[in-house]
Amino acid sequence: MTVTEKNGAVIVEGVKDFDLDHIFDCGQCFRWERRDDGAYLGTARGRQALMSYDSSGQELTIYGADKDDFEEVWRDYLDLDRDYGAIKAELAAGDPVMSRAISFGSGIRILKQEKWETLLSFIISQNNNIPRIKKCIESLAQTMGRPSGEFMSRQFYSLPDPERLAGASVDDLAPCRLGYRARYLIDTARQVAEEGLESLERLGTEEVSSQEAFDALLGYCGVGPKVANCIALFSMNKLDRFPIDVWVRKVMHRLYGIEENDMKRMAAFAADNFGHYGGIAQQYLFYYITHCKEI
DNA sequence: GCCCAGGAGAAGG
DNA sequence: CCTTCTCATGGG
Numbered sequence: 001m002t003v004t005e006k007n008g009a010v011i012v013e014g015v016k017d018f019d020l021d022h023i024f025d026c027g028q029c030f031r032w033e034r035r036d037d038g039a040y041l042g043t044a045r046g047r048q049a050l051m052s053y054d055s056s057g058q059e060l061t062i063y064g065a066d067k068d069d070f071e072e073v074w075r076d077y078l079d080l081d082r083d084y085g086a087i088k089a090e091l092a093a094g095d096p097v098m099s100r101a102i103s104f105g106s107g108i109r110i111l112k113q114e115k116w117e118t119l120l121s122f123i124i125s126q127n128n129n130i131p132r133i134k135k136c137i138e139s140l141a142q143t144m145g146r147p148s149g150e151f152m153s154r155q156f157y158s159l160p161d162p163e164r165l166a167g168a169s170v171d172d173l174a175p176c177r178l179g180y181r182a183r184y185l186i187d188t189a190r191q192v193a194e195e196g197l198e199s200l201e202r203l204g205t206e207e208v209s210s211q212e213a214f215d216a217l218l219g220y221c222g223v224g225p226k227v228a229n230c231i232a233l234f235s236m237n238k239l240d241r242f243p244i245d246v247w248v249r250k251v252m253h254r255l256y257g258i259e260e261n262d263m264k265r266m267a268a269f270a271a272d273n274f275g276h277y278g279g280i281a282q283q284y285l286f287y288y289i290t291h292c293k294e295i
Numbered sequence: 296g297c298c299c300a301g302g303a304g305a306a307g308g
Numbered sequence: 309c310c311t312t313c314t315c316a317t318g319g320g
Contacts, residue, residue, distance in 0.1 A: 179315075182316090226302060
């Protein structure tokens with residue numbers, strides 16, 4: 001992987017197992033949007049960027065970033081130092097269903113997102129659909145957040161920090177159209193503000209096990225098993241977490257023959273067959289069932 | 296109009 | 309412990 005800088009952009013060569021559509025449209029993140037040319041414009045970790053990828057040359061271009069930005073943020077955010085080729089081979093071995101899912105979503109990577117943002121995002125996600133989740137998050141940023149910079153003729157906003165949201169009322173959040181979830185956000189923000197953001201950050205460290213992080217996340221209002229698994233997987237590097245939503249239930253039933261409401265058996269099946277990469281396996285399955293027309 | 300969405304909290308068994 | 313009901317909103 002070689003990194004060069006060219007008039008306001010970073011060019012990364014030798015990026016394998018990578019596809020922007022797979023990464024940004026597999027339901028793990030909500031603040032990137034696809035342009036007609038296939039590039040993605042969005043924001044993460046307080047920065048803005050435009051990303052394009054040339055698959056024939058295995059070349060990733062990040063506009064609005066220099067080498068320092070790449071080393072400080074984007075290399076880690078995009079999980080570029082992980083060998084997904086090896087992970088895919090391990091998951092696909094002896095599993096024709098997973099093999100199909102992997103070849104369909106071969107460029108998926110698990111982004112390393114901010115914990116507070118991911119906590120908010122997936123509380124909003126409950127009993128909601130992805131287009132509306134994106135609208136809610138954008139609206140929350142514009143209503144309660146701060147301007148984080150202008151890029152590509154667009155003004156971007158950060159999400160409100162825990163203290164700001166803790167001081168808000170349900171009426172303050174009314175413009176965001178969050179429905180009954182507004183109360184959950186405020187309640188959780190108060191808890192995080194009281195505990196300190198460090199206690200949330202600590203859950204993402206090596207010293208906190210996957211199970212411990214999961215249990216701790218269940219303590220926030222609006223966070224149940226599915227949402228806790230998403231937060232642990234998408235922002236805390238707990239790659240064995242296996243979130244089970246309506247889509248995963250469908251795919252586990254249709255392709256693996258597990259009874260559709262038997263969540264315990266699904267979780268056990270994932271632990272037995274996908275092991276410490278259960279969360280990555282889940283993303284291949286989720287992308288497969290939500291995007292493949294002939295399944 | 297209708298069903299549904301990356302579900303969880305509350306109430307009642 | 310498990311099952312059922314309810315929740316606000318708008319996409320398709």
